[in-house]
Amino acid sequence: MSSSLRRFLITRFLMTIPMVLIMVSMVFFIMRVLPGDPIRSQLGPKVSEEQADRIRERLGLNDPLPVQYFNYLIDMATLDFGNALTRGERPIKDELGERLPATIELTIPAMLFTSLFGIGMGAFAAKNRKKFIDYSIRVFSVFIYSIPIFFLGLVFQIIFGVRLNLLPLSGRMDSLILANFDSITNFYILDSILTRNWGALKSGALHLIMPSITLGLALTGVFIRLTRVNMIEMLKSDFITAGRARGIPENRLVFKHALRNTFIPIMTLIGLQMAILIAGAVLTETTFSWPGMGRYLVDRIALRDYTAVQSTIAVFAFFVAIISLLMDILYALVDPRIRY
Amino acid sequence: MALEPLVKIRDLSVTYQTRIGPVSAVDHISFDIKKGEILGLVGESGCGKSTLGKALLRMIDPPGEISSGKIIFDNENIMEYDDVQLRDFRGRRVSMIFQDPMTSLNPVQRTDDHLVETIQVHEPQTKKELGLQRAGELIERLGIGADRMISYPHHLSGGMRQRVMTGIGLILNADLIVADEATTSLDVIVEAKLADQLREIREEFGISLLMITHNIALVAEMADRIAVMYAGHMVEIGDIFDVFEKPKHPYTQGLLASIPNIQFNVNEELYKMPGEPPNLTRPPEGCRFHPRCPKAMPICSKKEPSLIEIKKNRFVHCWLYQDHPEKMAK
């Protein structure tokens, strides 16, 4: 690895820290500083004011704000998320530890689907600009983008789950199979291969199909548009014209030269699309009762468990920062011009 | 020096369909490019010279199109080529060098890759090592060290990039190189070096070179013949010395007069041609230069002259040198 690349990677890695810090602080700001008494709404009117106050004391909510902030940061850094407020719940860290792999297992196939489908269609549309196929792809992408993810999921459930009875409607795995399933990493697909539990593999995979395709399709709309716009600009570049002037075939120009150059701005945009990915994950998990972080967030909000909500959002923030970092690293590997 | 024509352009027109109407960027132009000659194509910005250059490779994209004419390259009308023939034609028979070498090279492709790809696209049976060898030889011949073969464009200087571009143009032994403002973005010293190189290449390989530029001084230095364009028309063609000494068309006269010359009296004002280039969606009636022409006659605003050969290899597009029944009418 060249020294400039190494320098870049180190610098970029270090930059992640302030990014995470900012996001986590934002969560704090929103949760603690905005009006509303989380404890009161969590516990309901039946709890006496004294008891509520004791709880507030225990959670440090009566401390001055900077002290709260400081403690909060320490907690986040040591991954001490505390316990859920509802009695008898497990420590939040354990819950999240179980659910993060679930969410990741959902998002990876979705991202693969989107990248392939979305970028491919976008490039194809750019190549055939203003022809019928271009308009069709654009209409398709706007249409897909306009369908709320959860509606899309519900429609799939009706068609493939109820009418055709092909795919399971919810959850990650058949409960019977799940009972005999050893999950080590909590990545069900991986674990089923590791434990050679082929029934589990099949069940897990079947359960994965609808949610990940739903999530993937929902993102595809955005990707098609992004790719198409960038590719159109790219195809106007001088080096593409120069390539054409020396007889390089169109397909090669589009799918090799232009696309490779387009990846670079697209990747930055992919990083920014994380927001949509997470929103999609939250909604998809809710629709398919997928036990991931998104659904956990929604459940906890319904229960007004703000401690858990806060921690979950913080973990999401970590997630975003890590992906962002990975994207930038990939970017540096692909583009020879970028070295800090 | 009677040279054989390599390219015969007859009645070529290029029209752009714009939002406010069709723009005739090149209007019924005919001329020849001879084998082994350096032909300088000059004119103001917007006169259509770049468009003409692109048309030679049939690289006019919508909303523009070649609306009429033939381009006969080595006895074949390339207007009739299909896609496959066209792709073969480009790069192998004719190649183009562009103005900005930074943007004309693929930023994520190495130098050797650029060259080898060009070879393999036209001669798929060529093995990579052989391709690399040919590329290396050519690069060295152009004065770039072999260690630069693995460089990316942004590692090279402006002059080097332009030479790489030239190399790409030469790698398949094209018969004609179209240099579209190839030296405009370079500083004078680098420009001079590149000019020398192009001349050497012409000597050695017998390649024809169409130099499209607005830099008349460069043309004076390098070209054998000069062709002057104005508003989509070819107004004067001839041997370089002949045209410079005795320019016939009023526009050429104005153009040459406006070149700053150190030897002239420093107190003299710089000559500037009055007026502006016309709006090509509504070009003037008759000769397109007549609104600015100091020697305009009544017929000039009514009828368009033709490009006629007033003596051997000397062409002018002007009523001053042609007759027409209406010419004498009031």
Add this chain to the structure above:
Amino acid sequence: MNDHREILSEAVPEWQLELDKVGFFRRLLLSRKWFKGDWWFVLISGILLITIITIGIFPQWFAPHDPREEVGPSLLGPGEETPIFLLLIDQSSDATTFADIASVKNKIGYTVGSQSTQAMRNTIDRLNAQAEKEGIDIVYQPRGERFETVEEGLEAVSAGEVDGFISSEEELGEVIAQFDNLIVLEEMRSSKAKSFVLGTNQIGQDIFSRIIWGTRIALIVGLSSAVISFLIGVPLGLFSGFIGGRIDRLLTFFMDSLYTFPGLILAISIAAVLGAGIGNIILAIAVVYIPTYFRIVRGQTLTVKNELFVEAARSLGTKPIEIMTKYVFPNVLPSVVIIFSVNVADAILTEAGLSFIGLGLPPDTPDWGIDLARGQDYLRRAWWLITFPGSMVTLVTLAFSMLGESLSEILNPRLSEL
């Protein structure tokens, strides 16, 4: 201004200057021949949007029923007929309409647990309302008599103990065959209408009316939040881009952090903390989109600020405010318009998402997201509960997005061929 023209005209061909002189709207119209498909998209989405906005402003013209009212039986399919109840009388009776046997002196029989009482009450209400309108001073209020079985009831009618008996066809079943002395006086329905074009939900509300009224909510939330984001983001962007320096860096930093924070999560957090209610939802969504306006406007401001003609103007002594309004703002406007329409589309989606999760509006509101959430449990039995609200969200979002997309193709000269 004239000075500027001269500096420019040598660099830019005259016809392009002419094109720039032509304003926003003329360019739009002129571009029809030029842009073919995109132009049609703009037209279609424009018409669609006008229709949607009309529906949103006057839902009462389009919705046949009150969206919150229980107007029909639960889970009735689209177009399915509501069950009919038959009012039976003995053939010896001289009653010709229900009104004849609807006074306080009359007794009408029904079976325990039957829906028929609802049907009767409906008809009674209708009669009373009509009487009031006509000014007739009669109150219809027959007394009801309960029976354990249909048979008993029918016998009672035959015997003259009650003036009439009401039951559904289903309930009457075979039993009615034994009583051929009984005839049908009137057919009644328990619901307000014969059928409901899109069916009813589990509470018995008319889905069609609900989605019509849902348009209003969606538009209010979508447009309000977009307007708020616009009003905050654009001036900040202009200001920040123009001012530059430390203030600019600070603002940009803040906006960037907001921008990279996942949008839905941000909206969820704000909504969760502020609580339910339409104002809070609008605010939560508005905050999410402010950075987008800020970034685009700031970017454009920077670009324009550095352009030669602005430098030229500045060197000629034009005041900064003038520069901002004459040069920067008109250049920025097309992009902002496009962002606005996409913003509204997104806001509507986000609002639906929030309601779906349960964070949105009060549960009784006729909102598409809420309907979708509630319909989830009835996926197998009643597909129409979610299909129509979902399709509406898609349609409205589609209209706004399509407008934004095609406008961007048309108005963005960098992307079009010229």
